[in-house]
Amino acid sequence: MKNFIITEGIESTWHYHISFEDKPHVSLCGRKTMRTNLPMKSWGIVNEHIKERYCRECKKLMNVQKDTISET
Numbered sequence: 001m002k003n004f005i006i007t008e009g010i011e012s013t014w015h016y017h018i019s020f021e022d023k024p025h026v027s028l029c030g031r032k033t034m035r036t037n038l039p040m041k042s043w044g045i046v047n048e049h050i051k052e053r054y055c056r057e058c059k060k061l062m063n064v065q066k067d068t069i070s071e072t
């Protein structure tokens, strides 16, 4: 089973995407990204000062992947 990680878009700060752990430089939605230290459980948490944004497309794509990847 592949692991998902939170990555940050290189084109816009504080805009987070989701990538496969072994491919941190591209998000599930196809954007260029870089690694962050954020654990998956912090996905969706918005700090009122920073106002992080989380890619809805990545979230949707991750759920699709989870449904289709068999856990062997």
Ligand SMILES: [Zn+2]
Binding pocket: 016, 017, 018, 027, 028, 029, 030, 031, 055, 056, 057, 058
């Ligand atoms: Zn995305």
